Each structure stands twice: as structure tokens, then as C-alpha cells.
Amino acid sequence: MSIEKSKTPLFHYGITIFLAAVLFVYVFSLDSKNPLDRLRRDWLGAKGPGNTTEEMEELCTKNLVPPQESHDESFVRMIKKAAMDDKTVILTDVNEAFSAPNSMLDLFLESFHNGEDNITRLLDHLVIVAMDQKAFEKCKSVHHYCYLHEDIGIDLSSENVYMTKAYVDLVWTKVRLWQLTLEQGYSFLFTDIDVMWFRNPFRHINVYADLTIGSDRFYGNPEDHSNDPNTGLVYAKPTRKNIEVLKYWLEARQRFPEAHEQTVYYEIRHELASKFDLKVQYVSTEYWANFCQLQKNFTKLTTFHPCCLVGLEQKIAQIKIITEEWKSYKSNNLKS
Template sequence: MMIRKAAMDDKRVILTEVNEAFSAPNSMLDLFLESFHNGEDNITHLLDHLVIVAMDQKAFEKCKSVHHYCYLHEDVGSDLSSENVYMSKAYIDLVWTKVRLWQLILEQGYSFLFTDIDVMWFRDPFRHISVYADLTIATDRFFGNPEDHSNHPNTGIVYAKPTEKNIEVLKYWREARQRFPTTNEQTVYHEIKYELSSKFDLKIQYVSTEYWGNFCQLNKNFTKLATFHPCCLVGLEKKIAQIKIMTEEWKKYKSISLKS
């Protein structure tokens, strides 16, 4: 079983999803994997615990040529292979597949750290996950208190423990889609986060953008950043261009820090 092979000794696994558009040559998949090799503290070993879920056959073939744990998601319904327009039906179908995937992983007894394929890794993001939290979520905007629901969540990075509580939370989250049928999983979470906290006594940790950064609340303090997500940018080409700029800035930072 692939998850068992990829998991760490404590049954943690790293997950991401990719489709044809994001796995094309010199596209997001290549940049994502490259970021581990450019990272600090030898984070390349984390690739041994990464499972890439391909949403179509071409993405699966590309994945197999560059990585050893690739899984073809064969039951996705819509054609999710192209670069889907933000908030189109295909886009919404694509982003909701990950919540179902998370539930399946928890049901098998594994913790997961899910990362969108356009998140660049500079350092180990596990360092910023507190043991108290049931669910840990990145933020678009962070206002100082990691337990405050006024923080703006971003489901581009999510960590969850394999508890019955979390399984029920994900079921509730998925069912809530019926109340908000034309929007994505992140917006639905934002709408129901107070319900989740009260109904399930859910302990949620929101991670500062100082550590899990983005373009919504831009912070380029490379002494602290563990990951960087080009959210608040629309369009694959624009994201790729900005990630390449960010990658070069990171390399310059590393070269200077090694000399000092």
C-alpha cells in the first residue's frame, strides 16, 4: 500500500494533487519538487514521504517520471486536467476532491500534511504545527493569535491528526457544500469554522504568514519562511513567473547566509 510505504515512522504523510496543466514541463510540479532541493536543513528527505495524487492520466505519467509515489485518482467525475478558471465549476470540483482525499487518509489511520502543488518549500513546515491542535491551517491574513477565527484561512496547507473527531469534521465540512453549492472548500470552511469549533470542540491552529507565507499578506523574511504560496494571484502563468522570481531571491539569500 503506497501510503504505508510513504509514511513516516509516526504515520505522517505529505500529500499534494496535480493535474495535466500543473504538471506540464517547467510548470508547477517541477518547481514544487525543485523547491525541496533548494531548501535548507536537507528537507529533500521529506520527498520520501510525499504522495502525489494525479487527477488525470497525463499528470500521472509525468509524476511517475519525476517521483516515486504517484497515485492516479480515477474517480473524479469532471475533466480536471486543464487550468480551470478560478471559481468555475471545474475549479470548484477540483478543490473539493482534496477534502474527500483527506477523509480517506484519516480513516486509514494516518496524519497528513496537505500542500497545494504551487506551494514552495524552503524549510520543514512541520516545525510550525502545535501538538495541541486537531487541525492546523495556513492563512491568507494572520492577525497575531493562532487560535483566533478572525484569521483568514487558506486551505493550501492543512495538517490533521487521524482522530474520529477530525473524520467527523471533514464529513461535516463536505456536507456543508450543499449549503454553499457554488463556492470552494476554503470559503465553505470560512463560513462554518465557528460551527466546527463549537459542535466538535475543535482545536484549530492558524499559522502565521511569517512562516507559511503568501502574496495576500506579503512577507519575504527568509530567515523565518518555511513555505510560500502564490495565492492572491490569478492565472497559472502569473503564478509561475512570481514563483521563479521568489526562487531566485531565496537562492540569493541562501548564498549570502552561507558566506556570513
């Protein structure tokens, strides 16, 4: 009798373990539309390029497009040279005003050298798109992958005050560059030139999302379209879906002719989610920080974008303050 009683708890433990295993397999085999998918994603985590497993490689290659014919072979050759082993390239653009000495281009490149995670190596995968000849010449003096955007037909060299026509034309050019990059079979992480990089932002990119976008204001759920998007940092994989999304985004400009690309995305974000079943990850402002929802937790801060500030001089001044605070944080960590 005592022997039978001792076996009973073991039997119960076995049943419990078996049911837990069944639940585990069930949760991790659900498709993306199941509400428990979030649990699976949180469990697996979000790893960026360079940290692939067999499953991540499958996710990153599924439904990828073959390279398409391009009328801009020089740009294609450059992104091919700059790309990481997994065909990911970092893109930014700059004009004369933002490339002047001690201006944004210098501060941007300096931020990599001030950063952690050995992020200076990421400069080997950065393509800087110059919007005018002077910016191109400055770029070539400080970086090895510089491309002159020759097919614009408008003057984009000056500061271009926020929401002027020239400013709107400037920011829309980057969406076309994104499309061209995806059409060639390359993933991209686009960064505005005024985004300072202090740690590796790829660590906050979830491979399950179609697009990863920064936030002006983040409200807690990375999949919720209630977050205010900021297209100063955008990551996308070269899938057919993403290419169609960018085409739709570009075409939507006709409905909002005076709006920049971020505003248009905000207006059509629910259309994109419904029409394309688009999965978007909005990154918390704890990690991809800014002045719209200011958080300066240097233990988590990865990039800093001076959005919600108007004027080049004010942005530069504030970036220099943040940079000095970051250096002080790093110095204190080394001493402790």
C-alpha cells in the same frame, strides 16, 4: 538574634520557590478549556513529527481511529509505503496543466532541493495524486509515489480558471482524500502543488491543535478564528473528531454549492469550533507566506504560496522571482 535574622530571608526564599512550583504544576495540569492553557502550550512549544517525546506520542495517539475498510486499496497501500515512522504522510494533487514541463510540479519538487533543514528527505513521504492520465505519467517520471485518481468522472486536466465549476470540483476532491487518509489511521500534511517548500513546515505545527491551517491573512493569535484561513497547507491527526469534522465540512458544500472548500470552511469555522470543540492553529504568514499578506523575511520564511494571484503564468513568474531571492539569501548566508 543575628542568627535568627539570617534565617528569615532563607525562609522567605523557600516559601517563594514552593509557591512558584505549585503554580507551575497547576498551569501545566490545566485542561484545554482553561484560559491559561495558552501559556502551557507556549512553554512546551510546537514540535512536528520526528521530534516526539512520551507526552507528544500520547497526544498523537489518543482517540486515534483504527483503520477502516476502504474501497481504494491501492491508495491505502501507497500511503502506507510513503508514511513516516509516526504514520504521517504528505499529500498533494496535480493535473495536466500544473504538471506540464517547467510548470508547477517541476517548481514544487525543485523547491525541496533548494531548501534548508535537509527537506529533500521529506520527498520520501510525499504522495502525489494525479487527476488525469497525463499528469500521472509526468508524475511517474519525476517521483516514486504517484496515484491516479480514477473516480472523479469529470475533466480536471486543464488549468481550470479560479472559481469555475471545474476548479471547484477539483479543490473539493482533496477534502475527500483527507478523509480517506484519516480513516486509515494516518496523519497528513496536505500541500497545494503551488506551495514552495524552503524549510520544514512541520516545525510550525502544534501537537495540541486538532487542525493546523495556513492563513491568507494572520492577525497575531494562532487560535483566533478571525484569521483568514488558507487550505493550501493543512495538517490533521487521524482522530474520530477530525473525521467527523471533515464529514461535516463535505456535507456543508450543499449549503454553499458554488463555493470552494476554503470558503465553506470560513463560513462554518465557528460551527466546527462549537459543535466539535475543534482546536485550530492558524500559522502566521511570516512562516507560511503568501501574496495576500506579503512578508518576505527569509530568516523565518518556511513555505511560499502564490495565492491571491490569478492565472498560472503569473503564479509561475512570481514563484521564480521568490525562488531566486531565496537562493540569493542562502548564498549570502554561506559567504557571511
